[in-house]
Amino acid sequence: MSISNESSSDNEDISTDPLLYDNSNIHVSEAVSSIHNYIATCKLNSSHQKKLLDLIFFLIPKDNNLNRRKLMKQLKQPFFYKTLCNCCSKEVDLTTNECSNTCKLNGKERNQEGIIEQCMNDLNPSVSDVVKRNLHLITTYPSLVDKFLPNDILNANIYKQETQSKSLYISLQLHSDGIDVMTTKHKNCYVTTGIILEIPPPLRDMSKNKILLSLYFGKKEPSIELIYGKLLEDLSTLIKTV
Numbered sequence: 001m002s003i004s005n006e007s008s009s010d011n012e013d014i015s016t017d018p019l020l021y022d023n024s025n026i027h028v029s030e031a032v033s034s035i036h037n038y039i040a041t042c043k044l045n046s047s048h049q050k051k052l053l054d055l056i057f058f059l060i061p062k063d064n065n066l067n068r069r070k071l072m073k074q075l076k077q078p079f080f081y082k083t084l085c086n087c088c089s090k091e092v093d094l095t096t097n098e099c100s101n102t103c104k105l106n107g108k109e110r111n112q113e114g115i116i117e118q119c120m121n122d123l124n125p126s127v128s129d130v131v132k133r134n135l136h137l138i139t140t141y142p143s144l145v146d147k148f149l150p151n152d153i154l155n156a157n158i159y160k161q162e163t164q165s166k167s168l169y170i171s172l173q174l175h176s177d178g179i180d181v182m183t184t185k186h187k188n189c190y191v192t193t194g195i196i197l198e199i200p201p202p203l204r205d206m207s208k209n210k211i212l213l214s215l216y217f218g219k220k221e222p223s224i225e226l227i228y229g230k231l232l233e234d235l236s237t238l239i240k241t242v
């Protein structure tokens with residue numbers, strides 16, 4: 001059945017994963033995942049995402065199983081997913097099971113214990129959303145914090161030194177916490193969230209203003225690099241672009 005028809009339901013059975021088109025080497029889920037990763041890595045805006053999809057649909061056979069409407073809907077979700085090797089921590093090619101040449105699991109079929117799943121948020125739209133909704137507080141609270149909440153972190157000397165020459169300053173405080181998850185096997189789940197300090201408490205800690213930055217799900221304990229490496233890279237890029 002072709003699901004390329006734009007009127008197809010979004011509630012199709014997700015257990016089916018047809019080939020991208022007849023005689024294709026990859027399935028729809030792999031194609032969607034590759035498109036997601038490319039868009040996230042290259043940080044394409046919505047107009048460039050649309051152009052990329054135009055090109056993809058121009059190049060693949062017309063009788064394909066990619067649902068453009070569903071894909072566009074998924075692209076509006078800022079999260080993207082990575083599968084890493086549990087042994088060498090490099091990204092796994094899900095088609096070939098390859099991770100790194102020196103790894104003992106390279107190219108071998110894996111079960112759930114052989115992989116680490118990571119989910120990363122696209123920082124720019126998520127931070128922008130919280131900032132826009134709280135802009136009036138972010139622009140006024142730092143100058144009033146002395147009177148309202150003398151013990152708040154914004155009254156610390158280090159914060160004042162950093163911000164004294166800036167009219168608008170946005171600080172993201174990161175927090176990571178791990179929980180043990182028992183399914184059939186033991187797994188570690190780590191959640192990293194961020195809050196904007198220029199939003200006054202308790203509003204800054206409300207779930208609608210908390211930013212889910214990343215999730216880690218794997219057998220081994222994550223290293224600092226695995227939890228914060230990509231996140232700090234993205235934060236550094238965000239700081240340079242605003």
Ligand SMILES: [Zn+2]
Nearest residue numbers: 085088099103
């Ligand atoms: Zn490996």
